[in-house]
Amino acid sequence: MSVLFQTVINTGKLYSYRNLTKTISSCSCVLVRKISDVPRKFITFDEVVAARRAEARRSLVVQVNSEGSFSELHSYCSKYADIKGIHHYKNISEEHFMLIEFNTEENLKDVLQNCCSHQKDIDVMSLQSPFLWFRAAPGNKDKQMASCSASLVTKDGSSFPSEDTLFEELMGAATVSDQIQLLYDRTKLNDLSVRLRYLVAREVEIVMGSLYANVEVRPFGSSVNGFGRMGCDLDLVLSNVLTDEMTDPSKRLVFQEKRGGGGSGPLELCAGALELRVAGARRVQRILHARVPIVKFAHHHADIDCDLCHANMSGVYMSELLHLVGGLDGRGGGGAALVFAVRRWAAAAALTAAAPGRWITNFPLTLLVLFFLQQGPQPLLPTVRYLVQKAEKEDIRKAEDNLNCTFLRDANKLPLSAYSQNDASLETLLLQFFEFYAQFDFQGKAVSLNEGAAIRKPNALPLYIVNPLEQSMNVSRNVSYEECERLKLEVRNAAWQLEAALETGKTDDWGLLGLIEKKTTRGLKKLLRVGNSHRLVSVKDLFTNDEEQPSSIKDKLEKLGKKSDRDSKTVREVAVTTGDKKERIKFKNSQVASEVYRIRRDKMI
Template sequence: MAASRVHTRCLCCLQKLFPKPKLNPKLILNNFSSNFNLVKSRAVSSVLSKDGWGKGAKFEPFQVMVERRRSEASRSILFFLSERSCLENLIEYCNSHGKVQNCFEFYQNAYFAVVEFKKKESVKLIQERVYSSRGIGRFNDELIQNRLLKYNIKSSQASTIRPKNIVNKDFPNSQLIKTVCHGDSVSNQIEMLATEQALTDEGIRMRFLVCTLIEDACRKMFPECEVLPFGSSVNNFGKRNCDVDMFIDPKIGHGMIPVAQSAKKFKVEYDQSSADNERIATQNTLRTLSKYLEKCVPHCTNVLKILHATCPLVKFKHQALGLSCDLTANNRGAIDSSEMLYIFSKLDKRVQPLVFLIRHWCRYHGLTNKNPGQWITNYPLTLLVVVFLQTRRVPILPKLVDLINADLSFDDIDYSFPDLKGFPHQADDTSLADLLHEFFVFCTKFDFGNQGLSVRHGSVFHNDSRFPLFIENPLVYHLNCCKNVTKALVTKLRSSAAEALWVMDQPGFLDSTPWGIGMLFLTPRKLEKIQKEQNVAAFGKRVGRVLGLFPN
């Protein structure tokens, strides 16, 4: 496409250039697509079989899953749909450029659609047939394009009332309680809560898409860079409204950092202080990237750099996808942690729903908080559940040392997970309800002040530190994941667990309104009211038996 035509300010109609039957689409290209490199997979197995962990479950290795999702995202276009357009016409138009593999519509202050093509060439073909008008980012006077297009064609099929599919929305506690009360058992309720809270396929696709869009833009500065998601987006414990944690690997020489020459001009140059100190290199890289995202990359808003945190990061929001993002640099250790949790979640089908229930319970009772402070964060809380499942009388999860092909006596390890097929497994059919009860017993009786917890060895060890809660970092064994947690919060954890045990042991736990796990999320006043009603009912039955009105 000629440069003069790319820079035109008038919106050109594709129909005049490339007529399509029954269609007159108008597409606006807001910004570029680039090649992506697949992550090298370290996993071997694709299925867990025999009597191994996760018996009967299909197992997709972590790196294979990441490769597949990145491939899907790189073959996808994000379309903004005008009010007069419809998804059916968009799909018809896209199919005229190549086979559409997947498509879904969502609402984020406007209607959008994500269309995945079978071949990447189809994406490039559509991009070659559109023109830029406004909302364009620039890097050193070159256009920064991305795969966000506007589809603006009036359709007779367009409905005046369109359902709003809000993908990244978490359900309020009251709605969750109503939903789980339709379960047929407490274990079924726990599974239902996890289903209602877990990331959907659409939510995962959107998170990988935003990473590839940022990667496309950053490759103007770092041609070989990768932007990879980690944390909740990929570890199988992500909620529908979770942020997108991502890190950029610039793949440039040691000591090389990006530098801003002006508001929209950048270059990469050697910096001695960055060469001498990796943290300084990370801070300098993120400082420049924050300017780049804010000034040059379309749809990135609310950019905030936090460079003096333990792990420096840049926070921003992708306006079109409605996703809050945290960008870090040179943080491949986070991928190892994500893979570890992903595999734990796949080894037994009870792990994920149990973690979701306990996370929600902790959040409801003020033990976790999205803001930094004294609270337990989701990562160590998940590790707490993992250690509980490792150390019970019949372990449900293996020790990390038995799972990883690595010498864990060192910290700097390229963690490699083995072929998991046929991994030894002790049969255990304990229900989710009983596991939840066991967990509360564990939290009530465990001596957090004098004992620490190790996922690495699946064991308890003597805690001679000053920390009231010590959960060993599985990948850096001498670090405590809970060093911010206060003694008061640990006391609250124990008392909240004791209260939950009391609720689960009540006769009305299975026949109250709400019943089952719904009772774990009631206020003390409502619990007291239910208890009084149960006491009155029980007293009435006793009087009735005395008078001979009810059988014993």
């Protein structure tokens, strides 16, 4: 007798067979186990990766005319193979695609054998890849419009809520904890996005596999570590793989080797292959002289920006460590949900930016959250040192430069006392996070997940966060003194603001909203608020005045010229209409008044 267990990556929850059919679309991995086996609460990173790579090997992406092409595409492909499910999405160009997962890899091969080449231009060279397109039937006579009992598993799966929709949902949440959980659920990578990332890796692997005998391309970073959000970049690593079959000493015939002349050699070749042989790859950019050489490109069909590196296995093992630690708190996302909230707060406070610089990035922020969860008499997470002590023979890993990346891989071997001993709510944890770092001695102490405690800084850098796998490296070494001071100021402000919000109850920017709303937006709301009505003035009303509106651009410019003297005064006035009553708002701050006048002028022009 067998029992089916399904474990969701982010939650770590165990589901029975009865609930399996309800959650099959978001399944990360299904394990078949005997009833006599020890029940497992977690699945390992390697098991997740193996399951996702297997999905990619039996999946295709087909460009179609519209969402309505589903029935015809399903009927056509069903002639050649058994279909497990079809997911629909659109890219940034509003082009429609269907991701088709077949039951077996043999089914996929049967479909590929029935593909043809482009027939409009003999100069077009077709590419064999998992990305195809579905053309119209000749003369519209052979359309397979028979009744189809199947339905789309996912419709428009790459879309996610707009900021306005998200903020409206957060406004309607019952508690701050619900807001944090809602933010995580609405913005984390969904099942289709993860599938597409592994399929892009599969496509690049196929191309490079035609050039080398022992290569593997796999995602790492935020796409697989449990902390990825919708729209995040895809980090890929090209690595050498030696299987037991390839290293069999009884085989005397050996492939000749070609050494690439350094770490960037394979990347040079891969960049050329991306430009010439990978369907959908665009804007290929070589960055080969960085500390970690990469090739950047955009995949148009999957709508993903990608960074490809070579032999950076330490990045893969870091993703595995974060996946393990982040999944130990099983409260519907737990630590990951807290990380999402902190990252959104940091972006709203302009502590992080899209481009690299002297400010903190998302990776050090994630380590700050995980370090906080290791604190207290009832820590939620174990230390990395404890995971290393619990490691067994099968957990031994070595990365480039003989870097030791050994730690316990299977969380099921951890005693319950090692994690999740704190049942505090998410809102309590968020407040405690800000209070903890508001009092942290950044000047003299360093953050170390290995020890689970603050250690003395080895140098005078403003912010020191130890790399858990390469402990001689500071992952925040780029952060300047000014940015570190801003970080300390912002965590104090956030602690005060969140504590005040928890005491005063619901307002227009209550709870998490006041933290993740950008300062410019928050200031404009306060600027436009009228009296105590807590109602925003319409922008249209803001530019209404008693004078006649100019009828042409020339008249508008002349009108603005006549008002230049008045606008140079320190005390400014702007006409605001509220209902039938008109009142003038005076600004004693010249800078604010100038900004309001600039908006008014642009509106008139």
